[in-house]
Structures are given as structure tokens and as C-alpha cells.
Amino acid sequence: MAIGSPVTAAAGRPRLAGGGHGAVLLTLLVAAAAAASFPGVESSCQRDNSIVKDISQMPQGSYGLEGLSHATLAGALAHGMKEVEVWLETFGPGQRTPIHRHSCEEVFVVLKGKGTLLLGSSSMKYPGQPQEIPVFQNSTFTVPVNDPHQVWNSDEYEDLQVIVVISRPPMKVFIYDDWDMPHTAAKLKFPIFWDEECLAAPKDEL
Ligand SMILES: *[C@@H]1O[C@H](CO)[C@@H](O)[C@H](O)[C@H]1NC(C)=O
Numbered sequence: 001m002a003i004g005s006p007v008t009a010a011a012g013r014p015r016l017a018g019g020g021h022g023a024v025l026l027t028l029l030v031a032a033a034a035a036a037s038f039p040g041v042e043s044s045c046q047r048d049n050s051i052v053k054d055i056s057q058m059p060q061g062s063y064g065l066e067g068l069s070h071a072t073l074a075g076a077l078a079h080g081m082k083e084v085e086v087w088l089e090t091f092g093p094g095q096r097t098p099i100h101r102h103s104c105e106e107v108f109v110v111l112k113g114k115g116t117l118l119l120g121s122s123s124m125k126y127p128g129q130p131q132e133i134p135v136f137q138n139s140t141f142t143v144p145v146n147d148p149h150q151v152w153n154s155d156e157y158e159d160l161q162v163i164v165v166i167s168r169p170p171m172k173v174f175i176y177d178d179w180d181m182p183h184t185a186a187k188l189k190f191p192i193f194w195d196e197e198c199l200a201a202p203k204d205e206l
Pocket of ligand 1: 137138
């Protein structure tokens, strides 16, 4: 299935805040259509339209990734975001994201701790030996679009806590087994781990 599938578009739409009655009705119709065409949505998907949210009350979890705590502060699926998504993530000492790439923009703000951004190449056939770029508390960094990378809490003792902003949600991520894997062999993971509760994986994925 293509990345920008109609299912994806419909699933994001019910979050639209309607203007008048027409918009409300349209929103309901679209929501009903999305629900009908999308029976895989799990009940654990918590949608929340409120303007102010207490972060400590928001869903957070490891989503199967060891040593990670992830919370989507403003997301496409749960909060109807269209252009950007904001996450709060904490990595335990020594923990890393998978090696991955995505075609959206990504900005990090390091709230606590320090770590290493490993950055591979998108101009060779495979990522190759990554650059090791130190990041630290109160630093901010961006990941170039489509560059394979890994965020690593390279500290032995302290957590690394970051705010992450991405463009064009929901994120489609391609995951590498190692830095020598060809870009063409990286595996699409969509929906990304924490979006699975709100957006079931397309059945006919390659
Ligand atoms: C981060 O930098 C800003 C701007 O210089 C400063 O106001 C703030 O106190 C710094 N925060 C920490 C935790 O170092």
C-alpha cells in the first residue's frame, strides 16, 4: 500500500475541530466512515481534543523499545495535528533508537542528560560508518531529511530526555539492521511503534 493512503488521511481527519453545524456533521460523517472502513482501530487509542493537557496524565510507554519512555504530546492520530507532531522521550543509560531514516524534518531539544547522534550517509548505497556527534543538556539538533541516524544515550548513569518535533505526521520510518545495510533494504515500519494503537498496520504492506 502506498504511504499516503486514503486510510491514513481518513484516520487523521476526525480530529478536525468543526466550525458550524455543517462542519460538525461532516466531521461526524467522516469519523463514521473512517471507523467503518477501519475496523482494526483498537480501543486503547486515546484521543484527546483538549487544549491544555497535563503531560503527567498523558499516555506514555516503551512501546516495545527497551529503555524508552515515549509520550506523544501533540500528534496526528490522537490530537489531530496536521503539519507537525511533538514527542517527549526519555532514554535510559546506554539505550538507542533503531538505526532509521525518514523523509520528514526532525528537531530535537535536549532537556536532560547527554548523548550521541550517530549520523550515516544518504549519498552512498548504505549508511556507512556514522559520524558521532555529541549532544548535551540545553542543546538542540536537527536531523537532515532522509539521513540514516540513531540517537544514543551514551551516558552510563543519567537518562537522556528530549523533546522531538517532526513534520508531516504520522511518521513513516525505515529501519536498518546495521550501518552496512543498503538503503533499499531498510524496512518500512508504519505505523511507527506508538502509532499502532491508533492506526493499525496496513494488511497488504510489502
Ligand atoms: C538553556 O539555555 C537558555 C538560553 O541561554 C537559558 O536561559 C537556560 O537557563 C538554559 N537551561 C539550562 C537547563 O541550562
